[in-house]
Amino acid sequence: MxxxxxxxNQKIIVNLTHKDLFRLEREFNLKGKDLLPFIGFYLVEGDYSEEKIVFPPIKTIKGNAYLGLKKTNEGYCIFLEPKSKACLIHENRPQICRTFPFTYNMKNGWLSWGISEAAKDCIGLGKGKKISKKHLEMQGTQTIKELEEFKIIAELWNDYIELKKLSPTPHAFLEFMFNLQNSLISTIA
Ligand code: SF4
Structure with missing residues (x-):
């Protein structure tokens, strides 16, 4: 709407996966470290439970962090045009922006969906066009697939950092993601 x-919403991180980085590549024709001006690394505060988190944190120089879009000083997404409220990267916006406020879960091959806790004060809920079951199934399947792939990639990166095979800098992480693009990602896609 x-x-x-x-x-x-200052409290919401616009989480990204590898696929979202590739969407940004499509939007700006930039890849790897050249995407750094748009990418934030949000440090995980306190302990986290692996069962609760949806997006896996990655190891960085400053600690475990979530990958997300950068925000302005006011806490707005950098791609929001404040006056018109238009998304400046609508065609290539992250998957989470396509699915919010829905959340998806897959258990024993069964897809289910619900509403995100972060959407408690969503003013669009219950308004607009009715969303079909087919659409929710399509979005949910894609979201879960992208997330599962990203979990594998994040684990790989975290292992490399643990073994000191790579330097845990934002620059190195983005280069790592795009170097994987033509190898690992094509085999798990
Ligand atoms: S829809 Fe666009 S402006 Fe809104 S959070 Fe997503 S990328 Fe940012």
């Missing part, structure tokens, strides 16, 4: 409500 183009309200910009969640795009301006």
């Amino acid at each position: 183009k309200c910009g409500h969640c795009c301006t």
